Amino acid sequence: MQNPIYCAEIDLKIPFHDADMMEIVWHGHYAKYFEIARCELLDRIDYNYLAMRDSGYDWPIIDLRIRYIKPAVFGRIVTVRAFLAEWEHRLKIDYSIIDAATGAKLAKGHTVQVAVDRRNREMCLESPPVLLKKLGVKP
Amino acid sequence: MQNPIYCAEIDLKIPFHDADMMEIVWHGHYAKYFEIARCELLDRIDYNYLAMRDSGYDWPIIDLRIRYIKPAVFGRIVTVRAFLAEWEHRLKIDYSIIDAATGAKLAKGHTVQVAVDRRNREMCLESPPVLLKKLGVKP
Amino acid sequence: MQNPIYCAEIDLKIPFHDADMMEIVWHGHYAKYFEIARCELLDRIDYNYLAMRDSGYDWPIIDLRIRYIKPAVFGRIVTVRAFLAEWEHRLKIDYSIIDAATGAKLAKGHTVQVAVDRRNREMCLESPPVLLKKLGVKP
Amino acid sequence: MQNPIYCAEIDLKIPFHDADMMEIVWHGHYAKYFEIARCELLDRIDYNYLAMRDSGYDWPIIDLRIRYIKPAVFGRIVTVRAFLAEWEHRLKIDYSIIDAATGAKLAKGHTVQVAVDRRNREMCLESPPVLLKKLGVKP
Numbered sequence: 001m002q003n004p005i006y007c008a009e010i011d012l013k014i015p016f017h018d019a020d021m022m023e024i025v026w027h028g029h030y031a032k033y034f035e036i037a038r039c040e041l042l043d044r045i046d047y048n049y050l051a052m053r054d055s056g057y058d059w060p061i062i063d064l065r066i067r068y069i070k071p072a073v074f075g076r077i078v079t080v081r082a083f084l085a086e087w088e089h090r091l092k093i094d095y096s097i098i099d100a101a102t103g104a105k106l107a108k109g110h111t112v113q114v115a116v117d118r119r120n121r122e123m124c125l126e127s128p129p130v131l132l133k134k135l136g137v138k139p
Numbered sequence: 140m141q142n143p144i145y146c147a148e149i150d151l152k153i154p155f156h157d158a159d160m161m162e163i164v165w166h167g168h169y170a171k172y173f174e175i176a177r178c179e180l181l182d183r184i185d186y187n188y189l190a191m192r193d194s195g196y197d198w199p200i201i202d203l204r205i206r207y208i209k210p211a212v213f214g215r216i217v218t219v220r221a222f223l224a225e226w227e228h229r230l231k232i233d234y235s236i237i238d239a240a241t242g243a244k245l246a247k248g249h250t251v252q253v254a255v256d257r258r259n260r261e262m263c264l265e266s267p268p269v270l271l272k273k274l275g276v277k278p
Numbered sequence: 279m280q281n282p283i284y285c286a287e288i289d290l291k292i293p294f295h296d297a298d299m300m301e302i303v304w305h306g307h308y309a310k311y312f313e314i315a316r317c318e319l320l321d322r323i324d325y326n327y328l329a330m331r332d333s334g335y336d337w338p339i340i341d342l343r344i345r346y347i348k349p350a351v352f353g354r355i356v357t358v359r360a361f362l363a364e365w366e367h368r369l370k371i372d373y374s375i376i377d378a379a380t381g382a383k384l385a386k387g388h389t390v391q392v393a394v395d396r397r398n399r400e401m402c403l404e405s406p407p408v409l410l411k412k413l414g415v416k417p
Numbered sequence: 418m419q420n421p422i423y424c425a426e427i428d429l430k431i432p433f434h435d436a437d438m439m440e441i442v443w444h445g446h447y448a449k450y451f452e453i454a455r456c457e458l459l460d461r462i463d464y465n466y467l468a469m470r471d472s473g474y475d476w477p478i479i480d481l482r483i484r485y486i487k488p489a490v491f492g493r494i495v496t497v498r499a500f501l502a503e504w505e506h507r508l509k510i511d512y513s514i515i516d517a518a519t520g521a522k523l524a525k526g527h528t529v530q531v532a533v534d535r536r537n538r539e540m541c542l543e544s545p546p547v548l549l550k551k552l553g554v555k556p
Contacts, residue, residue, distance in 0.1 A: 016317055016327055017310050017443050021188070021436045021491065027200040028170030028434060032295050035167070039294055039353075049160070049294055049352070061166040064205045071199065074327070074438065075317075155456055155466055156304050156449050160297045160352065167295060171434050178433055178492075188433055188491070213299065213466070214456075299466070305478040306452070309445030327438070339444040342483045349477065 006084040006135070008041035011100055014076050024071035030107055031064060034095045037082035038111065041093065045084075047134040055130045056118050059091060063112035070106045072097065078106060087135055089126055090114045145223040145274070147180035150239055153215050163210035169246055170203060173234045176221035177250065180232065184223075186273045194269045195257050198230060202251035209245045211236065217245060226274055228265055229253045284362040284413070286319035289378055292354050302349035308385055309342060312373045315360035316389065319371065323362075325412045333408045334396050337369060341390035348384045350375065356384060365413055367404055368392045423501040423552070425458035428517060431493050441488035447524055448481060451512045454499035455528065458510065462501075464551040472547045473535050476508060480529035487523045489514065495523060504552055506543055507531045 020026040077100040086092035115124040159165040216239040225231035254263040298304040355378040364370035393402040437443040494517040503509035532541040
């Protein structure tokens with residue numbers, strides 16, 4: 001429920017191989033679109049997948065939710081926005097997918113990731129200091 | 140919250156191309172595993188994708204939720220179960236993914252589909268009679 | 279062996295979901311990269327998938343060849359080039375994938391497509407006039 | 418051109434998410450079908466991906482060829498056969514995909530893999546003894 005302080009936005013053109021027999025994007029492919037925007041967001045806070053690993057933590061996704069509002073079709077440009085919504089105990093990112101030409105909202109959703117200590121494979125109940133430092137919310 | 144009266148179960152071996160750099164199944168691929176079980180369930184009630192289209196309705200997915208409990212890894216056999224949870228106004232299917240050898244629950248989730256009339260592209264507020272007939276809940 | 283008169287080039291950033299357990303792009307994903315460049319090329323000659331269908335022909339791929347030279351890795355920018363190599367009897371497109379930063383060639387390959395008449399599903403032994411007109415090689 | 422001494426065969430049901438707007442399997446997905454049969458073959462000779470890595474070698478794919486003969490469609494059962502064709506200097510595997518009900522050949526192709534020493538990342542000009550031992554062609 002916090003105000004997101006970090007966000008990222010990418011544009012992509014729906015590829016032919018993502019459309020299904022109903023001539024719309026197969027619903028599972030949206031997880032890829034979310035990921036491309038999430039990686040852009042993580043790059044911006046200087047804590048991408050490789051930096052996560054170097055910091056001693058994996059951040060597996062434990063929850064994925066996608067709500068489909070209007071279909072996305074082959075050849076259209078869509079804008080995918082990722083907002084950092086929570087970070088204290090887990091990394092929750094909210095997404096929206098917009099038709100770049102019309103501005104219509106096509107989908108929204110979220111992912112939740114938690115830190116897992118690479119040494120003992122234990123899940124962290126609080127986000128490790130490295131994330132908070134990257135976000136500038138801890139000295 | 141109703142008792143599911145229909146369910147289906149499939150086994151699959153996690154393929155190499157579904158594992159990511161963290162050596163676990165990339166989270167987005169679970170939508171495919173859900174779909175394979177969902178198609179098996181729809182085959183059982185004699186209302187699969189092709190039958191849906193022939194009946195004059197598309198049934199796009201409007202909601203996908205996946206909760207990840209333990210990682211699935213390359214080469215393991217997993218059992219995917221699909222339960223029909225709701226059908227009156229929408230088709231809600233619940234899923235669970237189990238490690239076939241240990242019985243450990245790896246993931247759970249659901250999908251929601253609604254009927255769209257192929258003639259006018261309008262969303263149906265109630266499931267069309269064809270579904271209820273297939274389910275045997277309407278004469 | 280003809281000089282290609284049409285070509286297209288796209289850049290893409292290797293997404294996390296395309297890397298496998300060996301931390302390189304899974305080899306099958308290159309078919310998607312080829313396709314994104316091919317669609318760009320077909321857009322340029324004003325004969326993309328939708329225009330093909332409208333013209334009364336499908337153009338299924340009948341041959342795919344990919345040679346892998348150096349691995350592509352997550353996060354790198356690659357340039358994918360598509361060259362139109364043959365068009366009289368079939369549509370042969372050659373591809374190369376280059377590391378955008380170093381210029382190193384990562385992969386090369388080709389696809390072959392043939393026209394199939396949508397009315398009778400018969401394969402055409404010569405490319406239909408619509409393609410030659412689009413290419414400006416026939417009045 | 419040698420007689421293959423090892424082969425494997427798997428059956429799979431074409432999933433909905435593999436069919437494209439033309440209502441046939443998108444051509445790039447065949448690389449996955451080949452891989453599922455290849456992994457089955459490698460399991461049989463006791464030298465799968467994990468055993469390869471444990472033996473000190475990666476075996477990246479350097480060549481992929483797929484010839485498409487007839488389209489595969491959603492819901493059909495296909496049989497994928499993998500034959501070990503060469504092993505002295507590289508691992509060449511030939512594939513065919515057959516419609517399980519009609520016996521019609523849908524596609525054929527091959528992959529080529531070479532051993533790369535994990536210590537120095539150098540490509541081996543001959544297959545390492547571990548492969549030949551697994552195949553029983555070397556004491």
